Amino acid sequence: MKSRPPAPLNALRAFETAARCLSFQEAAGQLFVTPAAVSHQVKRLEDYLGVKLFQRGHRSVELTAEGAALAASLSELFGQLDRVLDRVAAPTAVQLRVSTVESFAAKWLAPRLHRFHHQHPDIQLRIETGNERVDFVRDSIDVAIRYGPGAYTGVHTERLMDAPVFPVCAPSLANDGRRPLTSPDGLRQHTLLHDEGSTGRAGVPDWAAWLETTGAIGVDATRGPMFASMYLAQEAAVAGHGVALGVGPLVEEDLQRGRLIRPFDDSLDNAYAFWIVRRQGADTAPAVDAFCRWLWTEVSASAVASRG
Structure with missing residues (x-):
């Protein structure tokens, strides 16, 4: 059986970027090359595979069925590769990317982060805000905290706090x-x-x-x-x-701190809560575990303080 020549890595990267953007021009900007160079690399990959990956219009491109299937796999593979390279390039610098909603980041997380940094000076946190569904591989997010009903599919969730x-x-x-x-x-x-x-x-x-x-x-x-x-x-x-x-x-x-008061005691239960969201079936990462343990510690301390 005749073996296939090595896969063209530059062409794979160009295709993955173009598939994510659905634009050769936007992909070119991200890769710091020209749109013609992106088109050339995609054509090279199509010739290598023997299939069409894009349907090209006058000013637009759309993925074929084969292109969509390949793009989904490449997104995950490149995400894994980037994380491996990060660990090799900076083995002593542990970076943890946390995605959460703006309100939680500003009002609950930020006032407490100095305690996490004191306990884990070797972990460098990057806090990103947003409430959209997280693609842990594509976006290189390690853990997310979301405010919602908790019915999140394809991920591991833990209820962090109620939200009366x-x-x-x-x-x-x-x-x-x-x-x-x-x-x-x-x-x-x-x-x-x-x-x-x-x-x-x-x-x-x-x-x-x-x-x-x-x-x-x-x-x-x-x-x-x-x-x-x-x-x-x-x-x-x-x-x-x-x-x-x-x-x-x-x-x-x-x-x-006395910046706000409760003028009335009446409180309503909330169908939404705050949730820790992690990749399902992913290998346990010590930095993620440390951050989640710290979250639980802070929640417990807050509960004790409120009862006191």
Whole structure:
């Protein structure tokens, strides 16, 4: 049987990049070559395999069935190769890439990270924010923390924290004698701050749900500005611009430091929670294990502090 000549690695890399971008021009920019060079490498790979990988249009390209199958495999293989090369090139520098939502990064993670760095000075953390589905191989993400229902397929998940919801505001707002917040009805005189994260998601409390539960009278649940994230709504509350619905773990630090207070005790359960998300079936990485153990330690410490 005649053996196949060695695979053209440059052509494979060019094809994987072009398949990910669905554009020879964008791929060229990422690879620091010309679009013609990318096209040449893709054609070289097609000749090597004897199949068409792209259907070329006037100003666009689309993957063929064979191209899509190859691209999926190459994405994972190149991701694995990049991680191996990183370990070989810098064996003493342990890097850990963590993906999480902006609100959690700013309000829960950032105030605590100095303790992780003190305990693990050999682990260099890179925190990236986003709430889209993580491709651990393609994006080289080691662990993710997500706010959601937890029904994530193809990955390993652990429930990190519940996320009860309750109103929060600046102390100056609550102590305004002209507009007392002694009962939920008093919210008629205050601006309600909303965030898109609680809009239209089953089981995630919004102002309408909270006001209905407490029996508040005459409060328009739709009144007030809408913010793109919980973090922004919470920062507006800290600044005294209105009353926000705080998500327990995210307002913990501001409550402890007196930047926010809870004007009412009423709290609603939340169908969403905070989850640790890891690759399914992946070899255990000591740095990932260390980070997850630290997360659990911090959650336990927070629980003890809140009971005290």
